[in-house]
Amino acid sequence: MLKTRIITALVLLAVFLPTLFLLPAVYIGAFFLVALLAAAWEWGRLLTPQSARAAWLYALFCLAIILLLLGMQNASWQFGLLLLAVLFWFFIAPFILARGMNLSLQKLRPFYVVIGLILLPATWFSLVFLRELGLTFLLTSITLVWVADIGAYFVGKAFGKHKLAVQISPGKSIEGALGGLVLCYGYALICVIYLPFESTLFGAWAIRFGWVPMFVMVTVLTAFSIFGDLFESQLKRLAGVKDSSQLLPGHGGVLDRVDALIPAMPIAAILAGFV
Template sequence: MLKTRVITAIVLLTILLAVLFVLPPIYLGGFFLLLLMASAWEWSRLILPNQPWLAYFYASACLLIIAGLMLLHQPLGPFALMFVASIFWLLIAPLMLSRGLKINLKKWSAPYFILGLVLLPATWFSVMFLREIGLLFLLSTMALVWIADIGAYFVGKAIGKRRLAPEISPGKSIEGAVGGLVLCYIYAGLCTFYLAPTLTLFGVWTYRFGWLPMFLMVTALTFLSIFGDLFESQFKRLAGVKDSSRLLPGHGGVLDRVDALIPVMPIAVLLVGFL
């Protein structure tokens, strides 16, 4: 199992590095578009597992939303989508998580279907927008999510005792979340100290507002990455499955790998817009 997991991770990392540093930027959009459509396919199967054909139409619907907004050549559409997604993560997602497993997925299937058609395309547009600012700007923002996850995992394994959300995700601990947050503070501080201010969101924020507001922003983004992880865990438990799919050997589904990025990316774009 571990060997399969490592091989899959190496293959994915190789593809990602090639798309980022070797191929033209348009390939990055295509790569993330494939990830989005795979995530949409999994999203639909979680809601209605007995209607697998619908998942292909759902993935196509996400593609059509993106294509339609791009053909309009109006930035207001994608920004409105990202704004709605941000409102959901800031105001509605915490309420849904507070209900634990008391949500009836069958009764709420329609809202979940609509939700995916907003959150997933909004994530794609967010990634593309941050890439337009700069490759390092995008990578440094995404790396914050990965560092929060890695820190939470290892600190939780070492000293985690108090469960963060025992009903939704028993493996996550408060100590792990705090450890991930501290590691994100260190990472953002190093980015700000050693890189030019305009190259990362942390540097721009520090330059405009100071160190304390920057660390508050990092705190918010780290918590949002945890929200995304917990939201997908809740989604899977409501659906009665362990993984969103088996598309990635040893890792589960694509949605399992990008869940923490989904809330962070659109809000990072709004933070840039605020600047």
């Protein structure tokens, strides 16, 4: 299992890194588009496991939304999509997560259908926008989510005693989440000290608003990356599956790998707009 996981990760890196560093920005946009459409296909499978065609149609709908907004060439519509996604994560997602497993996927299926068509395209637009601000801007924003996940895993393994969301994800602990947050503080501090201020979201916020607002921003991004992970875990449990698919051997599905990015990247894009 570990060998398969490592091989899959190496193959992904072999595609991702040259695309990111050696090719024009449009190619990384295409890479992200393929990943998000795969995640949309998996989202559709979770909602309609009895119909393979419905999952493909769902991915096509996501693609159509992205192409429509691109074709309109109106940044305000793209911003509106990002804003809808951010409002969902701030004002609706917490109440859904608070219900744990006391939900019915059958009754809420129309809701999940609609919200996926907002969240997934918004994630793609936010990644593309962050890339337009600079390669380092994009990488440091994505890395924050990875740092939060790594910190939560290892601190949780070592010290985790109090469950964060026992019904949704029994493996996650409050200690792990706090450990990930502390590691993210350290990571953001390193970015501010060693990278040009304007090249990262953390440096831009520190120089524009000060250190305290910057650390508050890191707290928000870290918290919502955890929300994204829990939201996808909740959806999988409601659907009665362990992984969103087996597209990535050893890792599960694409949605399993990008779930924390789905809330964090639109929020990061909106926050970047302030500076």
